[in-house]
Amino acid sequence: MNTGPYSDQNVQKFLEDNFISLKTQCFFDKPIELMEQFNITWTPTLLIHDRGGREHHRIVGYVPVDDLLAHLDLGMGKVFFDTNHFSNAIQSLNSIIDLYPRAGATPEAVFYLGVAEYKKHHDASALRRAYDTLQAKYPGSEWTRRAEPYSAIPAHAEV
């Protein structure tokens, strides 16, 4: 039975098309091995693992549909990013920015998009663009502050 955001057809389709979905029931009076392994101390905790089981993204607490969809794309983008598949990472991260501009995960996606583009093309202006976008659209975000050092990069910088 799929309840909450899992009853949404877009969430169902995204999970079926892009992920292997796994549920683990937690018992806090007698924590199971997976809770210890991944340090699960509250639920819901949602993890995105690569196909080898390594964690790349974590969400703690309830998230509504659009936030969950953005986090799924972000998690996928971070798996690609962490494994040096930058073109795929850029595709996932751009998708979040285009489809879910108001989602909580989107400023982080803008930040990682800048870094992924920099790593792919070795062009530092991608970092500056990320900062400019964050400053313009998400001025209060922590990710804007994390990108602050990139404000010193010229807008048309190369390597």
Place this chain on the structure above:
Amino acid sequence: MGEIRWERDFSEAIKKAKREGKPIYHDFWFEG
């Protein structure tokens, strides 16, 4: 679109993820 096909075992999910070339979405839940 129908139900989400949930795996219940981490090792089996990894095997399936490797076979299908997909990442794993893992929901830790508690029945309170």
